[in-house]
Amino acid sequence: MSSLIGFSENTDLQHPWEQLANTKVLRLDPAYPGHVVEADLESLLRGLSFHISIPLLYGHDYLDRNPLALCDWDCFGGQTALLALGVPTWVPIPSFRCGIAARDRLVDSISCDCRRTKQYRNGEAVDYGADMTDVSETALDRYKVYDRHGLSAENIGHIEFSLLWAQNKNTQQLLFWYIFYIYSVPGLLDSLRQELASSGVRSISADDPPRITRLNIGALGKQCPLLKSTFLESFRVTEESIMFRRVTERLTLDDGKDQYQLRPGSWLSVSTALTRHVSSIYPLPLEFLPDRFVEGSTASYKTLRPWGLGLGLTMCKGRTFAEKKVLAVAAGMIALWDIEQAVGEWQHPGFRTGATVLDPASKLRVRIKRRTLD
Numbered sequence: 334m335s336s337l338i339g340f341s342e343n344t345d346l347q348h349p350w351e352q353l354a355n356t357k358v359l360r361l362d363p364a365y366p367g368h369v370v371e372a373d374l375e376s377l378l379r380g381l382s383f384h385i386s387i388p389l390l391y392g393h394d395y396l397d398r399n400p401l402a403l404c405d406w407d408c409f410g411g412q413t414a415l416l417a418l419g420v421p422t423w424v425p426i427p428s429f430r431c432g433i434a435a436r437d438r439l440v441d442s443i444s445c446d447c448r449r450t451k452q453y454r455n456g457e458a459v460d461y462g463a464d465m466t467d468v469s470e471t472a473l474d475r476y477k478v479y480d481r482h483g484l485s486a487e488n489i490g491h492i493e494f495s496l497l498w499a500q501n502k503n504t505q506q507l508l509f510w511y512i513f514y515i516y517s518v519p520g521l522l523d524s525l526r527q528e529l530a531s532s533g534v535r536s537i538s539a540d541d542p543p544r545i546t547r548l549n550i551g552a553l554g555k556q557c558p559l560l561k562s563t564f565l566e567s568f569r570v571t572e573e574s575i576m577f578r579r580v581t582e583r584l585t586l587d588d589g590k591d592q593y594q595l596r597p598g599s600w601l602s603v604s605t606a607l608t609r610h611v612s613s614i615y616p617l618p619l620e621f622l623p624d625r626f627v628e629g630s631t632a633s634y635k636t637l638r639p640w641g642l643g644l645g646l647t648m649c650k651g652r653t654f655a656e657k658k659v660l661a662v663a664a665g666m667i668a669l670w671d672i673e674q675a676v677g678e679w680q681h682p683g684f685r686t687g688a689t690v691l692d693p694a695s696k697l698r699v700r701i702k703r704r705t706l707d
């Protein structure tokens with residue numbers, strides 16, 4: 334977290350997430366004598382999130398070898414709505430074709446990574462002499478399962494890409510909204526800083542610049558109720574999930590007034606987002622209330638059912654991971670960085686359809702500088 338911003342005016346020396354966010358150093362501006370940058374907040378956090386989760390899973394070699402993976406990720410990301418609508422991939426819309434090509438490159442690169450990991454696991458010579466020593470246990474265990482079922486590298490590439498999408502897409506967007514609300518809701522940042530400082534879940538070094546030396550990620554959600562409640566409220570206001578279920582046997586639905594017969598083979602789409610504006614469940618549903626889910630010394634989503642992590646057997650398998658990651662990154666940012674809107678007061682960027690978590694409708698330029706610790 335301490336190296337979120339490198340303060341380099343040379344874009345070639347910036348981190349990939351800074352480049353993606355069109356980061357500009359303002360220290361030459363007499364109005365901003367300290368080290369301040371201007372950046373696009375959503376791109377910055379999306380890139381950062383990508384560079385945290387991918388090396389943790391596949392090891393550092395994957396991104397070193399595929400430095401354009403994040404661009405391909407973004408290029409494909411803009412086209413998922415057309416795919417979800419069932420548009421065939423051969424339809425000659427230029428942006429759509431580019432998105433499909435980007436997806437194919439990602440699948441290929443993951444297949445190759447998987448082959449290298451297998452070579453490393455089997456003690457064989459690894460293609461290009463790549464260093465695969467830091468591939469995670471999770472990835473290694475998954476590859477063992479693929480091997481047991483005799484899957485080809487291409488099949489594995491497709492499966493891993495889908496998992497990567499599930500793992501990253503919503504988490505990245507939720508992280509953005511969470512940070513946006515933390516910094517833009519008046520007084521919230523100070524309250525969270527106090528809560529984090531008194532909870533003892535993290536320590537900060539006295540170095541210049543300061544670094545986080547200890548962060549108990551497991552304790553964040555338990556010992557910082559406002560931090561967790563703000564996370565849940567950010568999810569409540571930005572979630573627009575639609576789940577699809579295929580009817581496999583004749584089904585009768587009764588809404589108390591009418592009956593509906595569903596034949597096998599039909600599809601049901603269920604929107605969990607319909608409940609998030611119901612005032613009997615959430616008083617003042619259109620307001621962002623950071624402490625909405627605080628109950629005594631804890632915060633819980635007991636009351637947040639059904640919600641956008643799915644229902645039944647196919648409920649999101651990564652929900653605990655997502656929560657821990659978003660809370661941990663936010664705790665680090667809160668501790669080390671000050672953020673304000675680039676021009677004027679904070680303005681909500683508006684919503685645009687995305688995946689389960691909505692996308693911002695417009696870019697949000699912000700100014701970022703290191704927090705000065707007393």
Ligand code: HEM
Pocket residue numbers: 496499500501503504507574576577641642643644645646647648649650651652654655689690
């Ligand atoms: C804020 C972040 C996330 C949101 C909002 C989210 C949301 C969802 C939703 C709505 C579903 C469909 C559930 C259903 O049809 O009942 C789902 C499924 C899934 N998610 Fe997530 N997810 C998130 C993060 C993650 C992460 C971090 C991972 C992996 C580490 C992950 C892995 C999966 C998988 C594997 C499935 C398919 C489950 C199945 O079909 O059995 N998700 N997620």
